[in-house]
Amino acid sequence: MASLKDLRNRIASVKSTRRITSAMKMVAAAKLRRAQEHAEAARPYAERMERMLSSLAATAAANPESAPPMLGGTGKDDTHLLVLISSDRGLCGGFNSYLIRDVNRRITQLEGAGKTVKLIVVGRKGVSAMRREAGSRLITGYEDLAKPMPAFDQASTVAEQITSMFEAGEFDVCTVIYNKFVSALEQVVTPLQLIPFSSGASAEASESSDGATYEFEPDEEEILAALLPRNLAVQVYRSMLESFASEQGARMTAMDNATRNAGDMIDSLSLVYNRTRQAAITSELIEIISGAEAL
Amino acid sequence: MADSFELELVSPESLILSETVEMVVVPGEEGDFGVLPGHAPVISNIRPGTLAVFEGGTVKQRFFLAGGFAEVTKERCTILAEGALLIEDIDRASVEQEVRDLREDVTSAADENERARAEMSLAVAEAKLHSVDAPSYSGGH
Numbered sequence: 001m002a003s004l005k006d007l008r009n010r011i012a013s014v015k016s017t018r019r020i021t022s023a024m025k026m027v028a029a030a031k032l033r034r035a036q037e038h039a040e041a042a043r044p045y046a047e048r049m050e051r052m053l054s055s056l057a058a059t060a061a062a063n064p065e066s067a068p069p070m071l072g073g074t075g076k077d078d079t080h081l082l083v084l085i086s087s088d089r090g091l092c093g094g095f096n097s098y099l100i101r102d103v104n105r106r107i108t109q110l111e112g113a114g115k116t117v118k119l120i121v122v123g124r125k126g127v128s129a130m131r132r133e134a135g136s137r138l139i140t141g142y143e144d145l146a147k148p149m150p151a152f153d154q155a156s157t158v159a160e161q162i163t164s165m166f167e168a169g170e171f172d173v174c175t176v177i178y179n180k181f182v183s184a185l186e187q188v189v190t191p192l193q194l195i196p197f198s199s200g201a202s203a204e205a206s207e208s209s210d211g212a213t214y215e216f217e218p219d220e221e222e223i224l225a226a227l228l229p230r231n232l233a234v235q236v237y238r239s240m241l242e243s244f245a246s247e248q249g250a251r252m253t254a255m256d257n258a259t260r261n262a263g264d265m266i267d268s269l270s271l272v273y274n275r276t277r278q279a280a281i282t283s284e285l286i287e288i289i290s291g292a293e294a295l
Numbered sequence: 296m297a298d299s300f301e302l303e304l305v306s307p308e309s310l311i312l313s314e315t316v317e318m319v320v321v322p323g324e325e326g327d328f329g330v331l332p333g334h335a336p337v338i339s340n341i342r343p344g345t346l347a348v349f350e351g352g353t354v355k356q357r358f359f360l361a362g363g364f365a366e367v368t369k370e371r372c373t374i375l376a377e378g379a380l381l382i383e384d385i386d387r388a389s390v391e392q393e394v395r396d397l398r399e400d401v402t403s404a405a406d407e408n409e410r411a412r413a414e415m416s417l418a419v420a421e422a423k424l425h426s427v428d429a430p431s432y433s434g435g436h
Contacts, residue, residue, distance in 0.1 A: 045375060048366070052338060
């Protein structure tokens, strides 16, 4: 049986662990609030961008011949580029492992169908996991990009790389995979297809613009050429913000569990400690009494 | 016809302005254009320049835009700005410094790509300086 001293040390160390996990929980909660604010502030831009793009896409759909490939795709789907958005820090529960499992499943599935897969990974945790598991498929890994918060410039860096790879014909389909923020308790691994542009909101958009036909200045093609890479950056930015909020949510939940577990452990250790202490006192008393009786 | 319309100025980070205005002048790629209520639907690229918001016949606010897109419909004008700054908030000295630094970057650029990038930033910075210096015109169109 563990000695009293050992037990005291264990209790002290679990207590200090609990202090750390509960501090991390508080920090994550504060960051989560800020992350949510940022995600909400970024929403209007993304929504308007989507509305504008949808009305352009509707016009461009009329003559698919001249539509830029970034909108309509290259017509093939041989090479898939997966953009994975993970976190830089660990200790956030299943946040990264769910994501990586999902990506691995996708890779197996795509390669089973005879496609080539390339990867761009954001976040140190994802980079190290993918370097280990996916090896040469990993094109670029971005680390420490979201510090302290994901900023638009950083998202543009990623988007620029995607754009230049696409222009060089290095892939046909581009999908971002990230943790979508549902609530502090729930994050869902979500794929978002960037290229070819899938306009989910196009029906709604053509309604809201009163079926008006736009004039374009300088012309439609040039605007599309500028707007599409821009949209890419916005979508990457949005998924980075979502992912950041999810990360904080996941960390908060994980640290809350850890704090609770530490509390339980302290309770049961204290119980063992008290029992051991009482047993020691009892046996000392018995020794004294039996010693006195022997006289 | 209504004598005002909705103006929305949004940057990737936030919604900067959303209000009812009488007229705005947008720095379009092919020249400034004024937008009044009931304007024909237009989508335009924006060059680095000044966005002027008019109310009661005079300029109420001026923003510097580094680029972006404008979408105009009959009852609404949406500006998707790349970097929008209120002109009163721009510090002229720091912009001058920026221009000087970028000029150096252009001359010292190691390769084509780097030079092109520096030149682009320089054009934006020079336009910013120009916007700061330009008198806030009251007439317009």
